[in-house]
Amino acid sequence: xxxxxxxxxxxxxxxxxxxxxxxxxxxxxxxxxxxxxxxxxxxxxxxxxxxxxxxxxxxxxxxxxxxxxxxxxxxxxxxxxxxxxxxxxxxxxxxxxxxxxxxxxxxxxxxxxxxxxxxxxxxxxxxxxxxxxxxxxxxxxxxxxxxxxxxxxxxxxxxxxxxxxxxxxxxxxxxxxxxxxxxxxxxxxxxxxxxxxxxxxxxxxxxxxxxxxxxxxxxxxxxxxxxxxxxxxxxxxxxxxxxxxxxxxxxxxxxxxxxxxxxxxxxxxxxxxxxxxxxxxxxxxxxxxxxxxxxxxxxxxxxxxxxxxxxxxxxxxxxxxxxxxxxxxxxxxxxxxxxxxxxxxxxxxxxxxxxxxxxxxxxxxxxxxxxxxxxxxxxxxxxxxxxxxxxxxxxxxxxxxxxxxxxxxxxxxxxxxxxxxxxxxxxxxxxxxxxxxxxxxxxxxxxxxxxxxxxxxxxxxxxxxxxxxxxxxxxxxxxxxxxxxxxxxxxxxxxxxxxxxx
Numbered sequence: 001x002x003x004x005x006x007x008x009x010x011x012x013x014x015x016x017x018x019x020x021x022x023x024x025x026x027x028x029x030x031x032x033x034x035x036x037x038x039x040x041x042x043x044x045x046x047x048x049x050x051x052x053x054x055x056x057x058x059x060x061x062x063x064x065x066x067x068x069x070x071x072x073x074x075x076x077x078x079x080x081x082x083x084x085x086x087x088x089x090x091x092x093x094x095x096x097x098x099x100x101x102x103x104x105x106x107x108x109x110x111x112x113x114x115x116x117x118x119x120x121x122x123x124x125x126x127x128x129x130x131x132x133x134x135x136x137x138x139x140x141x142x143x144x145x146x147x148x149x150x151x152x153x154x155x156x157x158x159x160x161x162x163x164x165x166x167x168x169x170x171x172x173x174x175x176x177x178x179x180x181x182x183x184x185x186x187x188x189x190x191x192x193x194x195x196x197x198x199x200x201x202x203x204x205x206x207x208x209x210x211x212x213x214x215x216x217x218x219x220x221x222x223x224x225x226x227x228x229x230x231x232x233x234x235x236x237x238x239x240x241x242x243x244x245x246x247x248x249x250x251x252x253x254x255x256x257x258x259x260x261x262x263x264x265x266x267x268x269x270x271x272x273x274x275x276x277x278x279x280x281x282x283x284x285x286x287x288x289x290x291x292x293x294x295x296x297x298x299x300x301x302x303x304x305x306x307x308x309x310x311x312x313x314x315x316x317x318x319x320x321x322x323x324x325x326x327x328x329x330x331x332x333x334x335x336x337x338x339x340x341x342x343x344x345x346x347x348x349x350x351x352x353x354x355x356x357x358x359x360x361x362x363x364x365x366x367x368x369x370x371x372x373x374x375x376x377x378x379x380x381x382x383x384x385x386x387x388x389x390x391x392x393x394x395x396x397x398x399x400x401x402x403x404x405x406x407x408x409x410x411x412x413x414x415x416x417x418x419x420x421x422x423x424x425x426x427x428x429x430x431x432x433x434x435x436x437x438x439x440x441x442x443x444x445x446x447x448x449x450x451x452x453x454x455x456x457x458x459x460x461x462x463x464x465x466x467x468x469x470x471x472x473x474x475x476x477x478x479x480x481x482x483x484x485x486x487x488x489x490x491x492x493x494x495x496x497x498x499x500x501x502x
Contacts, residue, residue: 001020006020037050037051037061037193037194038050038051038063039051039062039063039065039066041062041063041066041070049063049064049065049066050063051063051193052064052080052081053066053067053078053079053080053081053084054078054079054080054081054084054193054198055067055071055076055077055078056076056077056078056079056084057071057076057077057078058071058076059198059199059202060198061193061194061197061198062078081193084193085189085193088189088201088205089189091205092185092186092188092189092201092205092208095182095185095205095208095209095212096182096185096186096208098212099178099179099182099212102178102212102216103175103178103179105216106171106174106175106178106216106217107175109171109216109217109219109222110168110171110172112219112222112223113164113167113168113171113222114168116164116222116223116225116226117161117164117165117226119226119229119230120157120160120161120164120225120226120229121157121161123226123229123230123232124153124156124157124229124232127153127232127233127234128150128153130234131146131149131150131153131234132146134234149234153232156229156232157229160225160226160228160229163225164222164225164226167217167221167222170217171217174211174214177211178208178211178212181204181207181208181211182208184204184207184208185201185204185205185207185208188200188201188204188205189201233462233463235435235437260294260296261280261288262282262286262288262296262299263282263284263286266282266283266284267280267281267282268281268282268283268306268307268308269281269306269307269308269309269320269354270309271309271310271311271356272311273289273311273315274311274312274313274314274315276292277289277290277291277292277297278290278292279309279311281306281307281308281309281319282305282306283305283306283307283322284305285301285302285303285304285305285306286299286300286301286302286303286304286306287299287300287301287304287306287309287317300317300329300333301317301319301329301333304319304321304327305321305322306319306320306321307320307321307322307324307352307354308320308352308353308354308355309354310354310355310356310362311356312328312356312360312376313360314331315330315331316328316329316330316331316336316376317329317330317331317333318354318356318362320342320352320353320354320364322345323344323345324342324343324344324345324350324351324352324364324366325340325342326340326342326354326362326364326374326378328376328378338376338377338378339378339379340362340364340374340378340379341379341380341381342364342372343366343368343372350366350367350368351366351367351391352364352365352366353365353366353390353391353392353393354393355393355394355395355400356395357395357398357400358395358397358398360375360376361373361374361375361376361382362374362375362376363385363393363395363400365387365390365391365392365393365402366390367390367391369386369387369388369390370384370385370386370387370390371384371385371386371387371390371393371400371415372384373385373413383413385400385411385413385414385415386415387402387411387415388404390402390403390404391403391404391405392404392429392430394430394431394432395432396410396432396438396457397436397457398412398413399411399412399413399418400412400413401430401432401438403428403429403430405427406422406423406424406425406426406427406428407420407421407422407428408420408421408422408428408430408440408459410457410458410459418458419457419458419459420459421440421455421459421461423442425444425446426442426443426444426451427442427443427444427445428440428441428442428443429441429443433454436457437454437455437456437457437462438454438455438456438457438459439452439453439454439455439465440452440453440455443471448470448471448472449468449469449470449471450466450468450469450471451464451466451467451468451469452464452465452466452469453465
């Protein structure tokens with residue numbers, strides 16, 4: 001009312017106890033106008049029945065008559081208005097007290113997401129820097145290939161960051177839902193108990209409880225995305241192909257299988273078959289052929305003691321025995337009448353190792369500082385390569401990888417050392433991957449530990465794949481000084497840790 005009307009209103013004695021409030025205060029909920037609500041169930045009665053109670057079971061505002069006749073005698077839970085308002089307020093205040101903790105937890109998760117996103121972008125930025133450096137060191141006019149690599153990285157970054165952005169969006173929407181539900185539930189307490197207010201309050205408090213009871217987001221989902229990004233590596237091209245500076249790919253090393261040797265402690269040589277399977281030879285006789293998933297498929301040459309073995313491209317077995325005799329066998333395990341003029345074991349500390357190169361030439365290395373090269377036709381060596389202490393040799397393109405005490409070298413076919421790497425007090429065992437990188441297992445026999453590192457074609461360290469993996473200590477405790485390489489280096493690395501390069 002206006003001021004004039006208010007003055008007239010206040011002059012009348014019956015109005016002295018009236019409370020006059022502003023319309024704005026009513027609209028904004030600062031003042032609640034209480035009025036008597038009469039039971040709708042008894043509208044036909046001459047006497048009005050005022051609603052004073054709340055049936056919790058039916059969620060209805062009821063009069064005393066309804067309470068006695070229709071609710072309490074049915075086992076319903078009934079409260080008077082004051083009790084209901086007090087209990088509802090306690091429930092909503094209790095839920096609201098959890099809001100800050102819940103929101104803080106989710107905000108912390110948002111921070112985690114942002115940190116993981118930074119990991120993704122930082123890592124990919126580092127890979128771009130590696131690509132750019134390799135590009136600058138390569139030949140000119142490779143802009144098209146470089147752009148393709150950058151695009152590939154950008155696509156991966158966009159894909160991974162999108163996943164993190166989606167997680168962040170879900171969290172932010174959840175925060176908004178919690179805060180909105182809290183405000184609505186709180187505001188519902190300002191409304192008078194009439195109409196559907198009880199249902200509304202119950203619905204709003206239920207909605208707030210539901211969002212607060214949701215499981216907290218798991219940081220692992222965000223960190224998994226960043227870890228997946230960090231599996232992205234740049235592999236420089238080791239062949240110096242003028243049209244290719246390298247490639248981008250995801251690399252993850254996982255335990256692919258756990259091969260069970262038929263003769264534990266007797267492994268003496270291992271080689272890949274031409275069709276990609278694994279062959280393991282034993283000093284007491286026999287070669288086990290394993291599938292790519294580590295299943296033993298067959299055993300051949302059971303009566304032939306194996307020191308080292310290899311394969312020609314046509315599938316023939318090349319076997320070096322303990323007397324340094326090289327023998328060829330067909331794929332059907334039939335011995336061929338071909339002999340090789342290798343150095344005998346009785347010649348001053350001569351212990352042989354063997355590898356087959358990409359040209360099907362058979363190389364036999366000795367501790368007496370040389371490597372003999374034979375053709376598959378046998379007879380005398382067609383070449384001798386000087387080598388200082390070649391305990392083990394492995395073919396690598398047109399070069400050879402040699403292993404001795406604590407050292408790995410790459411030499412050419414004239415014996416010149418091109419690259420080398422060494423570690424004190426650990427024995428190396430080298431292998432070549434399909435992508436032409438070099439894996440070296442460094443075996444600490446005394447402590448029963450093995451580490452596997454990846455190297456470039458120049459024996460520059462790329463990454464550590466396995467660090468200090470616990471292995472069984474070898475049963476055969478032989479030494480390099482006696483002219484015998486500790487074979488457990490092969491068994492420790494190959495058997496329990498067969499890794500796959502994705």
